[in-house]
Amino acid sequence: MSNAELANALLLACQQRGIMLATAESCTGGLIIAALTDIAGPTGGSADKPVGLVWFGLALAGQPIVAEHQLFGHKGREFIRHETVRHALELGLRALG
Incomplete structure (x- = not known):
């Protein structure tokens, strides 16, 4: 399924x-996404924040808060x-069951 199809399914x-x-980006005027993409690669990582490390969080009433990370590695900013x-779209869909 493409990202567009996942987005439509989640909507x-x-x-x-x-x-x-709601997304954190929409609540911060884009500051979250700017910080996220600042270490997307190919350089700029550190031992604590390696290139390709992305954290995700999800909160839905009546369910435990989800916080998880993915390490996408040195595969380029667009990837x-x-x-x-x-991953964010799939996380949302999983949470809604």
């Missing part, structure tokens, strides 16, 4: 449940951005 799932979807979006 439909939210609409069916009357859930409003990391694409996979970050994909």
